[in-house]
Amino acid sequence: MFNQIKVNTSTSAAYHYNVGTDLLDVVCDFISDEIGSAKVFLIIDKNVHHHHIEKINTAFESRFERIVTYVVPPGEKSKSFEQFSSIVEFVLNQGVERTTPLVAIGGGVIGDLAGFVAASVMRGIPLIQVPTSLLAMVDSSIGGKTGINHSTGKNLIGAFYQPKAVFADLNFLDTLPEKEWVNGLSEIIKYGMIESPIILKQLQRLISENGFTNPVQWQPIVEQSAQIKVDIVSRDVNEQGVRAYLNFGHTYAHVIERLGEYSNYSHGEAVFAGMYGAVSASNKLGASIDLNELDHFKSLYNFKLDAIADHRDEFLSLMRKDKKAKNQQIRLVLLKKLGDPFVEEVGELDLIKASWEDVIHHFS
Numbered sequence: 001m002f003n004q005i006k007v008n009t010s011t012s013a014a015y016h017y018n019v020g021t022d023l024l025d026v027v028c029d030f031i032s033d034e035i036g037s038a039k040v041f042l043i044i045d046k047n048v049h050h051h052h053i054e055k056i057n058t059a060f061e062s063r064f065e066r067i068v069t070y071v072v073p074p075g076e077k078s079k080s081f082e083q084f085s086s087i088v089e090f091v092l093n094q095g096v097e098r099t100t101p102l103v104a105i106g107g108g109v110i111g112d113l114a115g116f117v118a119a120s121v122m123r124g125i126p127l128i129q130v131p132t133s134l135l136a137m138v139d140s141s142i143g144g145k146t147g148i149n150h151s152t153g154k155n156l157i158g159a160f161y162q163p164k165a166v167f168a169d170l171n172f173l174d175t176l177p178e179k180e181w182v183n184g185l186s187e188i189i190k191y192g193m194i195e196s197p198i199i200l201k202q203l204q205r206l207i208s209e210n211g212f213t214n215p216v217q218w219q220p221i222v223e224q225s226a227q228i229k230v231d232i233v234s235r236d237v238n239e240q241g242v243r244a245y246l247n248f249g250h251t252y253a254h255v256i257e258r259l260g261e262y263s264n265y266s267h268g269e270a271v272f273a274g275m276y277g278a279v280s281a282s283n284k285l286g287a288s289i290d291l292n293e294l295d296h297f298k299s300l301y302n303f304k305l306d307a308i309a310d311h312r313d314e315f316l317s318l319m320r321k322d323k324k325a326k327n328q329q330i331r332l333v334l335l336k337k338l339g340d341p342f343v344e345e346v347g348e349l350d351l352i353k354a355s356w357e358d359v360i361h362h363f364s
Contacts, residue, residue, distance in 0.1 A: 002026065003219075005227055007142065008234045012162040017142055017226055019219060023169035024059035027103070027130060030165055031064075035101050035126050038065040041091055043114035045106030047074050048132050051175040056105065068094045072110055076262040079109050079148045081157070087117045101126040101164070107133035107180070108140035108267065112158070115146030119161035127163040132172035134184025134218070135268060138191075138225035141166045143233040143243075149262065153321045154254045160238055168222065173215035181212035182300050183268030186249075186275075188221060189297060191228045193275060194248045197293075197338040199224060204296055245341040248333040249274030252359060255318045259308040269303045276362050280355040281346070282334040289335055305363040315356050316349060 002020025009015075018026065031040060040060060044053070049071045060067050070090050072078050091102070102125055104114035111129055118127035131141035147158015173181075185203070192199035202221055210217045229246065236243035252274030256265055265273075272294070279289050319330045329345040330352060336342060346352055 003223060005223070005230050007162075007166075007230050009144070009162055009237045011160065011237050012144075015163060015165050017166045017168065017230060019137070019168040019170070019223055019226065021170050021216060023130075023167045023171075024055065027128065027165075027167050028059055028063040030167075031101050031103075031128065034164065035099060037097075037099050037101055037126075039095075039097075039100050040064050040067055041094070041096070041100060041102045042067060042069045043087060043102060043104050043106075043110060043117070044069060044071055045074055045110045045132065046071050047175075048106050048110075048172065052132075052172065072106065072113065074109070076109060076149070076257070076267065079113050079155075079262075081148060081150075084113060084116060084148050087114070088121060091117060091121055096121060096125060098122050098125060101128055103128045103130055105130045105132060107131065107136045111136050111141050112146050112155070113148060115144075115161055115163070116148060116158050119146055119159040124161065127161065129163045129166040131166065131168050133176060133180050134173060134222070135180070135187055136184075137168040137170075137222055138184060139187040139229060139246075141168070142226060142229045144237070153318070154257055154262075162237075168226070170215040170219060170222070173218070176212075178212050179266065183266045185297065185300065186268035186271040188225050189294070190246070190248050190271065190275065191225050193279075193293070193335065193338060194245050194333070194341045195228050195232075195339055196224070200293055200296070207300075244331075244343050245333055248335075248341060249276075249278045251319055251322050251330070251332055252277035252356075254322055255315055256305065256308060258318055259311050259314065264307055265303060269301060272297070272301055273303075273305060273359055273363050277355045277359040278332060278334055280358040281332055281351060282336075284351050284354065285334065285344070287335055287337060289338060293338065303363065305360055309360050309364065312353075312356065312360075316352065319352070 002018050005017040102118040104111050129141040131137045144160045144162035146161050147155045150156040249271050253270035256270040
């Protein structure tokens with residue numbers, strides 16, 4: 001049993017975000033019916049491969065003449081030009097046609113990386129997103145952002161490339177480590193902060209009643225989160241306007257990830273800390289947002305920012321290199337109040353420095 005959310009875009013055909021359980025057969029049905037290829041490329045996260053390859057193979061091998069699998073090392077460091085180049089070489093050498101689908105099975109790293117491969121090979125082959133982490137289910141699998149990191153910053157090389165469909169199979173969450181649940185939690189909290197504050201209360205109740213178990217109980221909040229992103233993306237496919245709101249906390253987060261060498265802090269940890277920075281800057285510009293909205297969840301996060309505290313002199317320069325910067329101005333997504341975001345080009349560097357001090361203090 002699964003539910004569908006239609007994703008409309010102005011740049012490509014509409015597609016569906018599907019969420020439920022036991023969806024691998026549905027994925028295969030979709031490829032057979034809508035694409036018609038007898039050959040399929042599977043790009044799979046190593047951890048997902050370890051836990052789930054038997055059921056993945058059972059589903060695909062019974063339906064397709066040839067399954068070609070590439071296993072990607074886990075972690076943000078795989079979003080590299082080297083890994084991208086390796087997969088492109090693999091796909092081309094294995095014999096790809098313009099109708100050969102590429103199925104990305106994994107978290108946000110796999111979706112971004114494999115999506116960029118699909119966008120690039122033969123100027124675009126069919127992409128199917130099968131997100132397996134909470135973060136990918138509620139965020140990165142939706143909207144067509146694909147890409148890799150560069151030494152100067154995160155997600156600086158890539159393309160907007162919409163998938164043919166997204167299949168969020170909650171069964172994959174059964175083997176998700178608690179740290180990865182928390183990683184995805186940050187993006188759900190973000191939706192509560194920028195769009196629907198009631199989500200914050202629902203999330204508190206869900207965690208207190210279920211913890212990070214029983215993935216089926218998470219389906220309603222996964223659907224709500226996905227719907228918020230779908231609504232925003234449908235209005236602004238290429239991030240020229242309101243889609244920027246989805247970057248709430250991320251300008252700070254990308255600095256934290258970069259200084260942590262994409263290994264010391266997860267994306268979710270960095271975003272959670274980054275939201276404190278955005279709230280701090282918002283309040284300094286006149287908002288009155290209660291930090292308890294974030295502090296309710298702080299005990300779930302087990303990290304400190306001491307390792308980057310000595311790099312204060314790099315904070316501003318790295319923020320200026322963020323892809324959202326404009327004319328060397330730092331652009332921040334801030335809040336007038338909960339659920340009411342806006343984009344501000346901040347010229348007052350003392351304000352940004354002060355907000356960073358609040359972040360470092362909160363996580364030291």
